[in-house]
Amino acid sequence: MMKKSSNSWMVRGLAAALAVLGLVGGLTARAQDETGAAQPAAEPADSAPRFVEKQSAMETCLLCHGKYNLIIRIEGDPRHSLWLDQTSFYKSAHSSLHCSECHTNIDQDGHRLAPADVVVQCAPCHDEAQITAEGGKTPDEIEEDFKHMLEVTGFSTVKTVTLQACFQCHPDEYYEYRDSAHGASAMKAGYSDAPTCIDCHGSHSILPSDDERSPTNILNIPVTCLRCHDEKALQARAGLERNVGESFKESFHGRRGELGGTQVAVCSNCHGTHAIYPSSDPRSKVNKTRIARTCGECHEGAQLNFASAFTHKTVSPREQLGLYILKQIYKWVIFLLIAQFVVFAALDIFQTFRHRRRDNHAKDSANV
Amino acid sequence: MSDVPTAALVSESGPTVDAQARVRVYERFNLHHRIQHFFMAFPFTMLIITGWPLRFPELVVSKIGCSLVGGVEVVGILHRIFGVMLVGVSIYHAVYLVVMFLRGQRSVAMLPSFTDAKEAWGDILYFLGVRDKRPRFSRYNWIEKVEYYAVIWGTVVMILSGIIIWIPQIATKYLPSWVVPASVIVHGYEALLAGLAIFLWHFYWVHLHPSVYPMSMVWLTGKLTEEEMEHHHPRELEMLKERERKSAEKKR
Numbered sequence: 001m002m003k004k005s006s007n008s009w010m011v012r013g014l015a016a017a018l019a020v021l022g023l024v025g026g027l028t029a030r031a032q033d034e035t036g037a038a039q040p041a042a043e044p045a046d047s048a049p050r051f052v053e054k055q056s057a058m059e060t061c062l063l064c065h066g067k068y069n070l071i072i073r074i075e076g077d078p079r080h081s082l083w084l085d086q087t088s089f090y091k092s093a094h095s096s097l098h099c100s101e102c103h104t105n106i107d108q109d110g111h112r113l114a115p116a117d118v119v120v121q122c123a124p125c126h127d128e129a130q131i132t133a134e135g136g137k138t139p140d141e142i143e144e145d146f147k148h149m150l151e152v153t154g155f156s157t158v159k160t161v162t163l164q165a166c167f168q169c170h171p172d173e174y175y176e177y178r179d180s181a182h183g184a185s186a187m188k189a190g191y192s193d194a195p196t197c198i199d200c201h202g203s204h205s206i207l208p209s210d211d212e213r214s215p216t217n218i219l220n221i222p223v224t225c226l227r228c229h230d231e232k233a234l235q236a237r238a239g240l241e242r243n244v245g246e247s248f249k250e251s252f253h254g255r256r257g258e259l260g261g262t263q264v265a266v267c268s269n270c271h272g273t274h275a276i277y278p279s280s281d282p283r284s285k286v287n288k289t290r291i292a293r294t295c296g297e298c299h300e301g302a303q304l305n306f307a308s309a310f311t312h313k314t315v316s317p318r319e320q321l322g323l324y325i326l327k328q329i330y331k332w333v334i335f336l337l338i339a340q341f342v343v344f345a346a347l348d349i350f351q352t353f354r355h356r357r358r359d360n361h362a363k364d365s366a367n368v
Numbered sequence: 369m370s371d372v373p374t375a376a377l378v379s380e381s382g383p384t385v386d387a388q389a390r391v392r393v394y395e396r397f398n399l400h401h402r403i404q405h406f407f408m409a410f411p412f413t414m415l416i417i418t419g420w421p422l423r424f425p426e427l428v429v430s431k432i433g434c435s436l437v438g439g440v441e442v443v444g445i446l447h448r449i450f451g452v453m454l455v456g457v458s459i460y461h462a463v464y465l466v467v468m469f470l471r472g473q474r475s476v477a478m479l480p481s482f483t484d485a486k487e488a489w490g491d492i493l494y495f496l497g498v499r500d501k502r503p504r505f506s507r508y509n510w511i512e513k514v515e516y517y518a519v520i521w522g523t524v525v526m527i528l529s530g531i532i533i534w535i536p537q538i539a540t541k542y543l544p545s546w547v548v549p550a551s552v553i554v555h556g557y558e559a560l561l562a563g564l565a566i567f568l569w570h571f572y573w574v575h576l577h578p579s580v581y582p583m584s585m586v587w588l589t590g591k592l593t594e595e596e597m598e599h600h601h602p603r604e605l606e607m608l609k610e611r612e613r614k615s616a617e618k619k620r
Contacts, residue, residue, distance in 0.1 A: 260434060
């Protein structure tokens with residue numbers, strides 16, 4: 001049943017399997033079958049009686065996957081984590097399941113699976129009919145989409161499968177995302193480092209954004225976005241604006257956020273959420289034609305001239321020379337003044353005590 | 369005669385005798401001055417405290433401070449309240465100067481003069497050990513004058529930049545957009561400068577200086593003893609005594 005494969009195939013398979021844990025519908029498995037990429041799903045349970053009891057099964061997996069530093073190199077991700085965050089997992093809807101209930105064809109030998117051979121079985125819990133009804137697409141359409149995505153993206157199945165799975169219930173967000181800069185980069189251009197749903201929302205314990213633990217909560221959004229946008233290599237690859245993190249932290253928005261303020265603008269307030277475009281695109285919330293309105297959501301009466309006061313430029317000679325000079329002048333004035341204070345005070349104290357001592361000495365001599 | 373202070377600013381009541389200590393005391397600051405000083409110092413200090421977190425948000429003390437008063441939003445509101453207080457006392461002082469001028473109670477004691485330059489030079493020579501004594505200062509010495517004008521300059525700068533970053537959407541209707549980031553920089557650094565000037569420089573002279581340590585009480589009582597006058601403002605004391613002598617002669 002199993003192909004002989006190299007180590008890298010093995011780890012990629014495992015990676016793929018873990019990342020889609022509990023998200024993929026039975027459809028997926030079927031789609032994989034039809035693209036010829038996957039082997040039939042799990043062997044019958046009784047022929048693989050390795051997981052006798054749930055608790056012991058989890059413990060076996062967690063011997064390795066419970067370690068946060070279980071990181072492997074796969075294509076497109078040199079530091080791919082295979083860690084199962086147990087605190088997240090046990091809070092999720094799937095907390096009562098054990099690994100092998102979804103990862104049906106992974107047993108101790110299953111670690112040698114090629115990624116395409118990995119099956120994540122969501123049936124019978126999530127049956128086809130139900131998912132289709134909620135997603136508003138026929139199984140055939142979804143299958144077509146899925147095939148197409150696999151072809152064009154060159155993704156590991158993980159990312160594609162994720163999109164497909166989330167689409168079932170969140171079609172509006174999916175379409176917004178698909179047309180956005182992130183979606184275009186991931187799905188049209190096929191960059192595997194471009195984000196899909198799980199990169200921002202997480203995977204096992206997806207929480208509503210008003211929950212403080214959610215990566216899309218207002219307190220966490222900057223961290224979530226900067227995980228990619230602060231990456232020098234990615235900035236170069238995707239032509240992203242540099243120093244967005246630094247300039248945000250310097251701004252009043254960033255400072256108030258740092259102090260725990262929630263009435264602040266974070267990345268998504270200005271740039272949008274699913275429908276994020278480059279600022280040159282007229283659909284972008286920060287495009288010249290729309291930015292005044294975007295600022296006006298919080299700053300009543302904001303006009304274009306107001307909006308252009310806030311940029312992601314840093315105060316450096318190259319980007320904002322005037323402000324840089326202003327800052328340097330202040331730094332020097334402060335430094336010189338403090339130096340002058342200290343020198344004057346030190347000299348003054350020295351002279352005061354010197355005269356005092358001499359006066360006392362004179363008095364003593366007079367007394368004698 | 370340019371340095372002769374008027375009666376209104378120096379000692380309305382003239383020298384008095386402290387009943388207990390039996391020493392002559394001179395009123396340096398009247399109650400009105402002291403109240404103005406307090407309503408300057410109080411919002412100033414509170415503005416430094418409430419402005420601190422936003423200036424250094426990464427520090428733990430900033431975060432703790434914010435959570436203690438109920439969040440950064442509350443701190444922002446407090447900062448604006450104290451800001452308005454400082455604007456109020458500044459306007460009050462400007463009006464006070466104009467009114468004093470119109471009532472003929474004008475004083476030139478605070479105006480910079482050539483004497484100040486000479487005294488500054490003499491003071492520096494004293495600090496360096498070249499001269500044995502500090503110059504014989506009048507009512508305000510050169511350091512006090514520099515402080516006074518620095519406070520005026522700093523207050524104007526802080527108020528203007530503060531207003532711009534309080535209502536940037538209105539400010540950018542009339543001003544170029546770069547004034548906003550520039551004001552942010554100016555407000556932050558000028559505050560640092562003002563804070564250091566007060567808590568290092570001013571506090572050195574009124575608290576830590578060996579001759580006043582632990583604190584000069586003049587900001588509370590307004591009074592200096594004859595000995596203190598002789599030490600800090602000998603030329604003013606001389607003039608006061610001269611005037612006293614003349615009026616005594618007249619009476620006779």
